[in-house]
Amino acid sequence: MKYENFKEVERKWQNIWDEKDVFAATNDYTKPKYYALVEFPYPSGQGLHVGHPRSYTALDIVARKKRLQGYNVLYPMGWDAFGLPTENYAMKNHIHPELVTQKNVARFKYQLKSLGLSFDWNREINTTDPDYFRWTQWIFLQLFKKGLAYKKEMAVNWCTGCKVVLANEEVVNGVCERCGGEVVRKVKSQWMLKITEYAQRLLDDLDTVDYIDRVKVSQRNWIGRSTGAEVEFTTTAGDILKVFTTRPDTLFGATYMVMSPEHEMIEKWANSLTNIDAVNAYRQEAAKKSDFDRTEVAKEKTGVKLEGIMAINPVNGTQIPIYIADYVLTSYGTGAIMAVPAHDTRDWEFAKKFGLPIIEVVKGGDVQNEAFTDCYTGVMVNSGFLDGMTVEEAKKAIIAWLSEHKKGEPKVNFKLRDWVFSRQRYWGEPIPIVICDKCGFVPLPENELPLRLPHIDSYEQTETGESPLAKIDSWVNTTCPHCGGPAKRETDTMPQWAGSSWYFMRYCDPTCATGIAAKEALDYWLPVDWYNGGMEHTTLHLLYSRFWHKFLYDIGVVSSPEPYAKRTSHGMILGENGEKMSKSRGNVVNPDDIINEYGADTMRLYEMFIGDFEKSAPWNTASIRGCRRFLDRIWDLSEIVIEGSDYRAELETPFHKTIKKVSEDIESLKFNTAIAALMSLLNDITKLGTINRAELKTFLLLINPFAPHITEELWQKNGFEGMVTQQKWPEFDPAKCRENTIEIVVQVNGKIRDRLVIAADAKAEEVLAQAKITPRTAEELAGKQIIKELYVPGKLVNLVVKPV
Incomplete structure (x- = not known):
């Protein structure tokens, strides 16, 4: 039925x-x-x-x-x-x-x-x-009071369509993922949260939690801790450029420097650069690219040399050229790098394109050397006082030298950047800060929270990119909570x-x-x-x-x-075609349709049975029907119920094994195999032709988390007390999870010749004796001498023979 x-x-x-x-x-x-x-x-x-x-x-x-x-x-x-x-x-x-x-x-x-x-x-x-x-x-106010919320001018991704700041992840191929509008880099004053203050703790405490490995890896990669040195390069303009490097041992191989197109020194040097027009043109092009596009490993290297200013390598006094290139980001490190092209593929590609010197400083570690071994384990060459040292020895020696000569210091760096916390839009939490010409940024008194959004008719940003709130004078204009003078509210809102x-x-x-x-x-x-x-x-x-x-x-x-x-x-x-579901592909499945046709319990079972929970899986309508038939079979159990207050001998082991399997699989996200075990148990029940009341209770309890509606209905239909949700999860007896008999294979010279059902606790000599007399094995042994006998408990017997 x-x-x-x-x-x-x-x-x-x-x-x-x-x-x-x-x-x-x-x-x-x-x-x-x-x-x-x-x-x-x-x-x-x-x-x-x-x-x-x-x-x-x-x-x-x-x-x-x-x-x-x-x-x-x-x-x-x-x-x-x-x-x-x-x-x-x-x-x-x-x-x-x-x-x-x-x-x-x-x-x-x-x-x-x-x-x-x-x-x-x-x-x-x-x-x-x-x-x-x-x-x-x-919470924002507490962060502000502790110095962890601050405002700064910074380059941001600016969507020319939505007229809002976008996170890097919201920029795809240089356009806004939402509206498709062009995205450019623009300097704006933004609220920031100093998450970098917690970088080391965010990293260290991953060891204290139970996260699956790929989650921990993604966290560690995003935080991106690296150790090395901050090195000071003087320039012919008299200024100092600081770089962070994890490989200070390779300083003698630094033949040029690269700066981010947004680096603040470029504005300062504008009058000294003889090719400022070319520099500015490149900066404008770089402003149209997202950070992801700029740092794509496989992309062609581009850049412009800063004509008129050189950097000076601190270890040998050599003047080296400075370039701007979009693969260097102002948001990482100091916004400038030293380039060692012999030992870095990206730097090597850039050096080859612009005809720059390539000096090997780690023997065998040249990235283009056919005999390349590892630039982390070689011996130093062409490196002055570091020659002959191992890489690790050289790192310690150069950091000590830099510190002694006040040209650098040991440094820990994180890829993690402070969190950009403002958005120039209406539909977000108002930032509870008042801006006073006299007092600066002043927190709103806590007893005035919540600061609500005013009702507005237009949600368009201003042409200058300010939030729509900036147009509401009656809301913006206020008094300073500190001095009582005229002040204005912050009009940026918080991010989602x-x-x-x-x-x-x-x-x-x-x-x-x-x-x-x-x-x-x-x-x-x-x-x-x-x-x-x-x-x-x-x-x-x-x-x-x-x-x-x-x-x-x-x-x-x-x-x-x-x-x-x-x-x-x-x-x-x-989707059923193995592609991500989307309207454009026409493969979206609406859960309402599935529930209407097959029911919520079928939907729940199918989504758990579809495959490994942690992996992607294609939708399959045929499998949905299979889950529905499983529920039909469960529904039919009411027709074969008999009296009984304990598991019958024929079902005792299957029930205890299934309780153990389902209990453990739920805890380890193996929902598909838990359902498979329940299907197997139902097969055992069906073969027997009846199910007693004790067995039905346990079966309904085990299937309830997966299919709660049908189990509650059957529980009530069969006159059990209360609801399933008020019962106790069944327990298993480990001793009763073991089979009394098991099936093993019998091999002769490694080839399967027969199968043998034995007692689970049978001794090796008993198993070997039984194996030799099974009809097919005995036939295979005729006229042959057994030279070796092997029994792998619970799995197989292998008899090695040769002709007599």
């Missing part, structure tokens, strides 16, 4: 769960807790796509299992609702962003509920709620990253009016026990939220130095 009434069943149990607050976390802080977290979504107008449920269902399975194991589980959901897409939509359609957000949130929430996800909706948050962003602003950098804390106590959450709640729930999200967020979001958490730890707001004890990431669900 088919499970035809799935829509009615799913609506029924979703309503019951809501009415009874079944999944609400309690404030009983004496119970063992478990905090499961998924990244909250940006509520776009398109609604959920099938990639969202993969992460949500996975952690929902974990949350449901933990509840059945007696934990007080917090599994919350909310909305990361500030952002440029909503503002762009508002501008295009003349609708206030708040109304757009409300509509999108309602749609997303409906879709999430239709999946039967066990979120605690009592703790729902929204980053655009003034009661929420009041505390986002409060702001609200998502601490949202996991607010879930602990979402209605708290005296702080981000009550201290007792934060101490109980944090750190998050398991956080899952996309790999695309394992650099910036993860770093930003770890940074904010560590800062709040330092000022005593939270009690754990790290926000997340465990972090995993899921693979993307691709």
Whole structure:
């Protein structure tokens, strides 16, 4: 009989769960807790796509299992609702962003509920709620008071279409990923957060958390710690250029220098450069490229020599030319490098193109030498007092020499840059700073938070690129909280990253009016026990939220130095053609359609059965039907139930093995193999033709986290007490997980000749004796002498023979 009434069943149990607050976390802080977290979504107008449920269902399975194991589980959901897409939509359609957000949130929430996800909706948050962003602003003020929030002039990616500053990741092939407009480099005054102050701790504390390896690698690469020396090169103009290098031992091989096109010294030297027009033209072209495009390894090297000024190599006094080239970024190191073309492929390519000297200083370490070994382990040559030293000896010697002669010092450098924290747009948290001609930047008093956005009719940026707020005189003009004189409000707003950098804390106590959450709640729930999200967020979001958490730890707001004890990431669900889902490819699958045709339980099962959770997998409609047939077979179990208060002998081992397998697989993200084990158990039950009440209870409990609606219905239909969600997760007996008998193969001279069923604890001599008398093996042994006998316990027998 088919499970035809799935829509009615799913609506029924979703309503019951809501009415009874079944999944609400309690404030009983004496119970063992478990905090499961998924990244909250940006509520776009398109609604959920099938990639969202993969992460949500996975952690929902974990949350449901933990509840059945007696934990007080917090599994919350909310909305990361500030952002440029909503503002762009508002501008295009003349609708206030708040109304757009409300509509999108309602749609997303409906879709999430239709999946039967066990979120605690009592703790729902929204980053655009003034009661929420009041505390986002409060955190900013604490950062400002501690000197970790500051304003500076800097070159930024400027979208000529959206008229906003973009992060590097938002620039693709020189254009804005949202509007396709040209992106140029432009100097603007920006609010910055000094995340670099926490760089070493962000790196070191990765050793204290349970993150999958690829997440830790992405974090370490983004932070990018390197040790070396800061070296001072004097110039013929009398100025000093500082460079950071991890290879100060190769200084004798530095034959030229390269500066970023944005380097501040270029303006200072303008009157001394004889080719300033060519220099400026190159700078303008470089301004049109993103940092990613500029540092692409395979791209052709370009640059312009600064005619009229030379640098002086500090170790030998040799004058060397200075170039500007776009592959050097002002945001990394000092914005200038020393080039050692013999031992760096990028420098070698540049030197060959511009006809610059190439001097080998590490024997055998020339990158273009056919006998190249390793420029990190060779012996120094052509290096004056360093000659004959190993690389490591030379590093120590040159750093000591530089320090002694005041031409440099040892230095640790990080690739990580301070966080650009301002956006010139309307739909974001107002920055609670007042600008006074007399007092400078003044923080808004905390009792005046939240600083709300004024209602406006036009969301267009000004022609000079200021936020739309700059046009609202009644909001901008204010008085200085410090001196009482006339002042103006900061009109930049915070980036979307702001609200998502601490949202996991607010879930602990979402209605708290005296702080981000009550201290007792934060101490109980944090750190998050398991956080899952996309790999695309394992650099910036993860770093930003770890940074904010560590800062709040330092000022005593939270009690754990790290926000997340465990972090995993899921693979993307691709279209049936194996490509990323997109409207342009016509391969997008709407989860609403799947739920309508097959049901939420089928959708949940399929998304977990589709393949390795951590890897990408193509959508496959045939497999969905297979998951639906599995539910039909489960539904039919009600027709073959018999009495029984314990597992029958025939099913005892399969049940204990399945409990063990499913329990362990859920904890290790192997949802597909857990479902496969349940399918196998169902086959065992079907072969027997009946299932007793004790067996049915356990089976329904095991499948419940994956398919909660059908299991609740069958639980009730079969007269079991309460609901599945109120029961206890089944336990297994390790002794009963072992099979009484096992099957092994019998080989003769390494070739399989037969199979043999033996007792699991059979002795080697017993197994060998049985193997020799199986019909096919005995036939193979006729007329031959056994010269060697081998038994690999539980796997095989191999008999080595030769003709008599």
